[in-house]
Amino acid sequence: MTRFLRIIILWLGLVCLAVSLGYSQQPGAKPATPAPSQEPRTFPLWENGAPGALGNEDSDIPTLTYYPPVAPLPVAVIVAPGGGYNHLAMNHEGRQVANFLNAAGITAFVLKYRLGIRYHHPIQLGDAQRAIRLVRVRAAEFHVKPDRIGMLGFSAGGHLTSLAETHFDSGNPNAVDPIDRASSRPDFAVLGYALISLIAPYSNKAATELIPQRLLGDSRDPKQLEDLSTDLHVTSQTPPTFLFSTGEDTLVPSENSVAFYLALHKAKVPAELHIFQKGTHGLGLDLGDPGLGEWPNLLINWLHGLGLLEK
Numbered sequence: 426m427t428r429f430l431r432i433i434i435l436w437l438g439l440v441c442l443a444v445s446l447g448y449s450q451q452p453g454a455k456p457a458t459p460a461p462s463q464e465p466r467t468f469p470l471w472e473n474g475a476p477g478a479l480g481n482e483d484s485d486i487p488t489l490t491y492y493p494p495v496a497p498l499p500v501a502v503i504v505a506p507g508g509g510y511n512h513l514a515m516n517h518e519g520r521q522v523a524n525f526l527n528a529a530g531i532t533a534f535v536l537k538y539r540l541g542i543r544y545h546h547p548i549q550l551g552d553a554q555r556a557i558r559l560v561r562v563r564a565a566e567f568h569v570k571p572d573r574i575g576m577l578g579f580s581a582g583g584h585l586t587s588l589a590e591t592h593f594d595s596g597n598p599n600a601v602d603p604i605d606r607a608s609s610r611p612d613f614a615v616l617g618y619a620l621i622s623l624i625a626p627y628s629n630k631a632a633t634e635l636i637p638q639r640l641l642g643d644s645r646d647p648k649q650l651e652d653l654s655t656d657l658h659v660t661s662q663t664p665p666t667f668l669f670s671t672g673e674d675t676l677v678p679s680e681n682s683v684a685f686y687l688a689l690h691k692a693k694v695p696a697e698l699h700i701f702q703k704g705t706h707g708l709g710l711d712l713g714d715p716g717l718g719e720w721p722n723l724l725i726n727w728l729h730g731l732g733l734l735e736k
Contacts, residue, residue: 426562435439462655465489465523470555475539477548484543487552490522490535491560493568497531500562500573500733502615503556507580507707508580509631510541510549510639517709518579518617525710529725530734532569534560538585541639543566546653549640553589553623554609558596561607572735575613580677583619587655590614590664613733615724618674618706621681622654631676656681659688665695667727669720671704 466489469475478485489503504526506518513519515535523533538552553660557574564571570690593610600606623632624647641649651657670679679700689696704717712718728734 438694447734463493463495463527465520470552470559471673476551477544479668484540484597487539487555488537489556490519490523490537492527492533492535493567494527494530494532496530496534497568498566498734499524499570499736500728501532501534501567501569501575501583502526502573503536503553503574503576503611504506504559505536505538505553505576505578505585507578507582507584508540508619508621510581510636512540512580513537513582513662514709515648518582521710522577525721526714531728532567538584541573544647544650545642546640547586550588550592553585557589557603557609557611558604558607559594562604567612571607574609574614575615575733577617578619579709579734581620584618584621584636584655586611586614587616587619587621588653590656590666591658591660610662611664613664613728613731616666616668616682616685617720618670618677618679618708619668619681619685620677621656623650624654625680625684629676629678632668656684656688659685659692659694661694663689663692665731667697667724669699669701669723671701671708673703673718674706676706695731697723699723720729 430554445694457618469486470487470489504519504522506514508514519535523535526533531688534556536556538549553576557576560567560574561571576586590611593608596606598606603610620636622631623637637645637650640653666689668682669683672679682698682700686696686698699720701717704711708717710721
């Protein structure tokens with residue numbers, strides 16, 4: 426190859442490179458949207474301190490931990506772990522559930538809410554409502570739609586979820602904080618072996634003594650106990666709800682789930698209930714059990730049926 430031909434080829438290569446660089450830097454050219462990170466990220470529900478906070482310890486700061494899926498569908502679920510309102514089962518009723526939801530393309534948030542006896546009702550409900558409002562206002566940032574934000578809770582976290590879906594508001598349009606202007610109503614709810622009633626005949630010591638003590642302190646006002654018995658507050662505006670429990674659960678009997686389902690059915694709210702024959706309280710995903718381990722798949726099928734997983 427002659428020296429002249431080599432110069433011509435080199436010159437053509439430089440021209441092509443310049444054209445390519447110039448095109449990639451055109452004002453109208455849009456970079457590809459990067460896939461969301463799979464690393465969880467934790468942030469406080471209130472940047473400047475939570476209302477009613479009694480200190481600055483970790484237990485005084487309610488948070489959300491954001492778990493983004495690789496290929497997000499436009500739906501989010503806020504997960505409320507159980508623990509009897511005195512601790513939080515953050516692993517098997519929090520992180521593991523978030524990972525399962527991520528695998529289905531669902532964006533997950535694990536809620537760390539404040540606990541009794543240090544904090545009384547309605548602090549816990551306020552934390553849940555704030556979480557729903559926050560995700561709704563920042564929906565675009567999280568790659569979800571503001572009308573596809575649900576809440577999933579286990580045991581006491583299920584009770585909190587049932588409070589959130591029966592005690593909500595449309596937001597304060599005059600609030601200085603834009604998050605407070607958003608609705609706190611979840612678009613759907615999932616109740617796993619949830620505590621529902623604090624006054625029903627089937628309620629045991631956990632419902633009639635321990636939980637009221639943690640939520641209300643020494644107060645035993647019948648009106649407060651009724652207000653916290655969420656099956657009494659279901660209306661046609663309560664969001665669609667998926668419920669599951671087991672016949673062997675003696676800590677939170679399955680009658681809780683049945684009572685809430687019947688209230689939903691009476692109000693003509695879309696609902697699905699599964700009572701598994703075997704299984705103790707606090708089972709989480711329990712994917713190793715061929716029977717109980719089906720509830721997460723049944724949930725995904727239910728969400729598909731509601732059209733919530735469609736893009």
